[in-house]
Amino acid sequence: MYQLMRAILLCVILFSLSVNIPAERKMEIKVAIYFSNVKRFAEEIRDAIDYSWIKKGVKYVISAEIIGREDVKKGKLNSYDVFVIPGSARPYTDAMNKKWREEVIKFVENGGGYIGICGGANLASVGFDEGGNKALNPFLLKIANVYVNDEQYEEWQYLWKSNWRHGGPPIKLSILHTNNPIFEGFYGEQRSIRYWGGPGMYEAKEENEKFGEIIPLAIYAEEPMEVAPLHYWRWDGKWIPYRNVTTDIKGQYAIVATTYGKGRIVLFGPHPERETFFDGHIEEFPVRPEFSPFTWFIYNWVSDNKSTISYNWWILRRSIAWTVGIAMPPASETAVHIEEPRYGIYVEGRKILYSQSAIVIGKTNIIGKAINIRESYLYVDNHLLYTGKGDIQLSTSFNPGKHVVSMVGRSEGEEVKNEISIFVLK
Numbered sequence: 001m002y003q004l005m006r007a008i009l010l011c012v013i014l015f016s017l018s019v020n021i022p023a024e025r026k027m028e029i030k031v032a033i034y035f036s037n038v039k040r041f042a043e044e045i046r047d048a049i050d051y052s053w054i055k056k057g058v059k060y061v062i063s064a065e066i067i068g069r070e071d072v073k074k075g076k077l078n079s080y081d082v083f084v085i086p087g088s089a090r091p092y093t094d095a096m097n098k099k100w101r102e103e104v105i106k107f108v109e110n111g112g113g114y115i116g117i118c119g120g121a122n123l124a125s126v127g128f129d130e131g132g133n134k135a136l137n138p139f140l141l142k143i144a145n146v147y148v149n150d151e152q153y154e155e156w157q158y159l160w161k162s163n164w165r166h167g168g169p170p171i172k173l174s175i176l177h178t179n180n181p182i183f184e185g186f187y188g189e190q191r192s193i194r195y196w197g198g199p200g201m202y203e204a205k206e207e208n209e210k211f212g213e214i215i216p217l218a219i220y221a222e223e224p225m226e227v228a229p230l231h232y233w234r235w236d237g238k239w240i241p242y243r244n245v246t247t248d249i250k251g252q253y254a255i256v257a258t259t260y261g262k263g264r265i266v267l268f269g270p271h272p273e274r275e276t277f278f279d280g281h282i283e284e285f286p287v288r289p290e291f292s293p294f295t296w297f298i299y300n301w302v303s304d305n306k307s308t309i310s311y312n313w314w315i316l317r318r319s320i321a322w323t324v325g326i327a328m329p330p331a332s333e334t335a336v337h338i339e340e341p342r343y344g345i346y347v348e349g350r351k352i353l354y355s356q357s358a359i360v361i362g363k364t365n366i367i368g369k370a371i372n373i374r375e376s377y378l379y380v381d382n383h384l385l386y387t388g389k390g391d392i393q394l395s396t397s398f399n400p401g402k403h404v405v406s407m408v409g410r411s412e413g414e415e416v417k418n419e420i421s422i423f424v425l426k
Contacts, residue, residue, distance in 0.1 A: 024054070024057055024058070024059055025057060025058045025059065026058070026059045026061060027058055027059070027060050027061070027326065028061045028063050029060060029061065029062045029063065029081050029082065029320060029321075029324055029326070030063050030065075030079065030080045030081050030082070031049060031062055031063065031064040031065070031080060031081065031082045031083075031084060031320060032064075032065060032066075032067045032071075032076075032077060032079075032080040032082070032083050032084070033045045033046055033064055033065065033066045033067070033084045033086070034066075034067065034068075034072075034083070034084065034085045034086065034091065034120075035066050035067065035068045035069075036085075036086060036087075036088030036090045036091065037088055037090040038088060038356075039066075039356050040343065040356065041086040041087065041088055042066045042086060043066070044086070044273045044274065045064070045084055045086050045117075045273050045316070046064045046066065047273075047337060047418055048272075048273045048310070048313040048316050048317070048335075049062050049064050049084075049313070049316055049317055049320060050062065050064055050416065050417045050418060050419070051313075051317055051329070051334075051414070051415070051416050051417075052414070052415045052416075053317075053329040053330065053413055053414050053415075054413045054414075055327040055328075055329075055413075056327065058327070060321070060326055060327065060329070062317065062320060065080075069094050069097075069100065072094075072100050072103050072104060073097065073099050073100050073103060075103055077103060077104065077107040077112065078107065080112070081112065081113060081323075081324050082112065082113035082114070082115060082320050082323050082324060083104065083107060083108075083112060083113065083114050083115070084114075084115045084116075084117070084120070084320075085114075085115070085116050085117070085119070085120030085123060085124075086117050086118070086119075086120060086273070087117050087118025087119040087120060087159075087196060087198065087271065088118075088119055091119060091120065091123050092119065092122075092123065092136055092139065095123060095139045095140065095141065096139045101139070101141060104141055104143075105141055105142075105143060105260075107263070108141075108143050108260050108261065108263035108265065109143075109210060109260060109261030109262065109263060110261065110262055110263070111261070111262035111263050112263050113263060113264050113265070113266075113320065113323025113324055114143065114260075114263060114264075114265045114266075114323070115265075115266050115267075115268075115316070115319055115320065115323065116265070116266075116267045116268070117198075117267075117268045117271060117272075117273070118196060118197070118198035118199075118268065118269065118270070118271060119198075120267075120268075121144075121148065121198065121199055121201065121267035121268055121269060122136075122140070122148045122150055122198075122199055123140055123141055124140070124141050124142075124143050124144045124265060124267055125140060125141075125142070125144055125146050125147060125148045125199070125201070125204075125267075126140065126142045126144070126145060126146065126147060126204045126206050127140055127142070127147060127148070127204075128147070128148055128149075128150065129147040129148075129149070129204075130149075130151075131151045131152070132151075132152055133150065133151065133152060142206075142208075143260040143263075143265060144211075144214070144256070144258050144260065144265050144267055145203065145204050145205065145206050145208070145211040145212075145214055145258065146201040146202060146203060146204055146214060146253070146256060146258075146267070147201070147202055147203075147204045148199035148200070148201055149199055149200040149201070149202065149248065149249055149252060150197070150198065150199035150200070153245075154245065154246055154247050154248070155197045155198070155199070155200075155224070155247050155249060156197045157197065157230055157245045158195060158196055158197040158224055158228070158230065158245075158247075159196045159197035160197070161230060161245075161284075161297065161298050161299050162196060162197075162298065162299065163298045163299060163300050165274075166300040166301065167196065167298070167299055167300060167301060168194040168195060168196045168271065168274065168301060169194070169195055169224060169227050169228035169280075169282065169301050170192045170193070170194055170195070170227075170276045170277040170278070170280070170301070170303075171192070171193060171194075171195040171220060171221075171222050171224060171227060171254075171270060172190045172191070172192055172221040172222045173190065173191050173192075173193055173218040173219065173220060173221055173254045173255070173270070174189075174190055174218060174219050174220075174221040175187055175188065175189050175190070175191060175217070175218050176216055176217060176218060176219065178215055178216075178217060179215075180215050180217060180257050180322065181318070181322065181328050182217060182257065182266070182315065182318045182319055182322050182328070183217055183218070183315075183318075184328065185331055186331070190221055191218070191312070192276045192277070192278060192307070193254075193270040193271065193272055193276055193312055194270060194271045194274045194275070194276050194277075195224055195269070195270045195271070196270075196271060198268070198269035198270055198271070199249070199269045200220060200248075200249030200250075200252030200253065200254070200269060201216075201252060201253035201254075201256055201267065201269065202252055202253060210260050210261045211258070211259075211260060212258050212259030212260065213258065213259075214253075214256055214258050215256060215257045215258060216253040216255070216256050217253075217255040217256060217257055217266075218253070218254045218255040219251055219252060219253055219254055220249050220250050220251065220252055220254045220269070221250070222250060223247055223248070223249070223250040224247045224249070225244065225245060225246050225247040226250075228281075228282040228299070228301065229244065229245075229282060230244070230245035230282070230284065230299060231243065231244055231245060231284065231297070232244075232245065233284075233286075233296075233297045235292060235293030239286060239292065239297070241284075249269070253269075254268070254269045254270060255267065255268050255269070257322065263323075264322060264323040264324075264325070265323070266319040266322065266323060272312035272313070272315040272316050273312075273313070273316060274312075275306055275307050275308065275309045275310075275311055276306075276307045276311055276312065277301060277303040277305055277306050277307065278303075278305045278306075278307065279303055279305045280301055280302050280303025280304075280305065281301075281302055281303075282299050282300070282301060282302070283299060283300045283301075283302050284297050284298070284299045285297065285298065285299070285300075308333050308335070308371050309335065309337050309369070309371075310333045310334070310335035310337070310371055311333055313333065313335060314329065314330070314331045314332055314333070317329050318331070329414075330413070330414065332372060332414065333371050333372060334371060334372040334373065334409070334411055334414045334416055335369075335370075335371045335372075335409070335416050335418075336368060336369065336370050336371070336373060336376060336407045336408065336409035336416050336417065336418045337368065337369045337371075337407075337418050338366070338367070338368045338405060338407050338418050338419075338420050339367045339368065339369055340364075340365055340366065340367040341358040341360055341364050341365075341366070341420075341422055342358055342420055343355060343356065343357070343358065344358065344359070345359045345361075346358070346359065346360045346361065346364050347361045347362060348361070348362040348363055348364075349362070349363055349364050349365045349395065357421070357423060358420055358421065358422040358423065359422070359423050359424075359425065360398065360422050360423065360424045360425070361424075361425050361426075362397070363395055363396070363397050364395070364396065364397070364398070364422075365393065365394070365395050366378065366392065366393070366394055366395075366396060366405065367391075367392070367393050368391060368392035368393070368407040368418070369391055370390045370391050370392070370407075370409050372411055372414075373389075373390060373409035373410065373411055373416075374389065374409075374410060374411045374412070375387070375388075375389060375409065375410045375411075376388045376389065376390060376391075376392055376407065376408070376409045376410075377407070377408040377409075378392050378394075378405070378406070378407055378408075379404075379405070379406040379407075379408070380396075380398070380403055380404070380405055380406075381403055381404055382404075382406075392407060398422070398424040399424065400424050400425060400426050401423075401424060402421060402422070402423055402424075403421070403422050403424060404419060404420075404421055405419070405420050405421075405422060406418070406419045407419075
């Protein structure tokens with residue numbers, strides 16, 4: 001009798017577990033990232049959002065692909081849930097094509113999400129309210145009822161004069177109290193985000209029944225020209241700074257959320273995909289001093305107090321979740337990132353030259369950074385090469401040809417991935 005009762009009790013427990021713990025469901029969010037004139041800009045977005053999280057028994061998976069101008073013109077946006085345009089100049093010229101503009105507008109109007117960063121925010125606006133950039137207004141998407149304050153000889157100088165990725169000063173934003181969940185848990189706080197000449201935004205009040213409410217999520221708490229003073233220089237036997245670069249975006253919107261038709265939109269003036277700094281100073285210098293006066297000045301931001309690479313990635317992940325109307329992921333820095341080989345030519349494990357691709361000759365070192373990770377895995381061409389519990393560092397050789405190197409990290413309720421392609425020469 002005792003054995004029978006124990007068997008019945010075991011069956012009841014097993015049945016109860018099967019009823020009360022549903023199987024994990026999976027929901028894929030397909031994201032198209034627009035290729036600009038620099039491949040790295042799109043790849044940095046993919047690095048930030050190659051991510052999944054679990055909420056209430058559902059595993060949400062962001063799947064990102066990089067697409068180009070012809071993909072948009074052929075209507076391929078319809079295969080995605082969200083369209084991301086990073087900062088660069090090329091989308092301005094692509095948007096001069098009427099078919100390109102129509103496809104993007106139709107995608108958002110019918111319910112697609114749109115995230116614009118820097119130039120991608122300008123492109124979504126109704127236009128520039130003043131200055132020479134007004135010439136671009138006929139070719140903008142006009143899906144967000146904001147004007148952008150972003151002038152060539154003012155804010156844009158933080159792009160034109162930047163020493164590539166070594167520029168971009170950290171600017172503090174004030175996070176506003178709203179009903180939008182993207183910054184839930186951070187209302188009233190300040191956040192440091194890198195700045196490369198993006199817009200300050202303000203409401204345009206244009207009439208269009210498809211425009212939704214403008215919800216400012218953050219404002220610029222600092223003026224770029226005060227944090228990072230830049231100058232115009234002239235040669236008079238020596239280099240002389242003869243005029244300050246001025247900006248006037250402090251207090252204007254740095255991040256906004258809105259809608260157009262059925263689609264949701266998030267626009268950023270600064271760059272949440274990049275790591276930031278918590279102090280530092282600007283350093284201006286001539287590109288080729290030996291060619292003076294036939295050269296020009298650029299700048300670095302100098303600091304030893306840098307954030308993790310993923311410090312602000314959660315903002316992009318949450319923005320994607322909001323545009324498709326799903327549960328917010330945690331505001332975590334959880335990430336993996338393959339640091340080497342990346343963007344360079346490597347000979348026997350040593351980087352000798354910068355390149356837009358990773359080119360390897362001989363043995364190479366694979367260095368992967370893990371942030372808030374419990375388990376880490378390294379794959380080469382989908383074959384597991386290494387397992388561990390944190391950062392990865394190993395030396396290996398590859399056969400000649402193209403290879404895909406992937407690092408995967410897992411923590412409680414989160415999974416992250418980082419993937420690069422390398423080209424191995426004999």
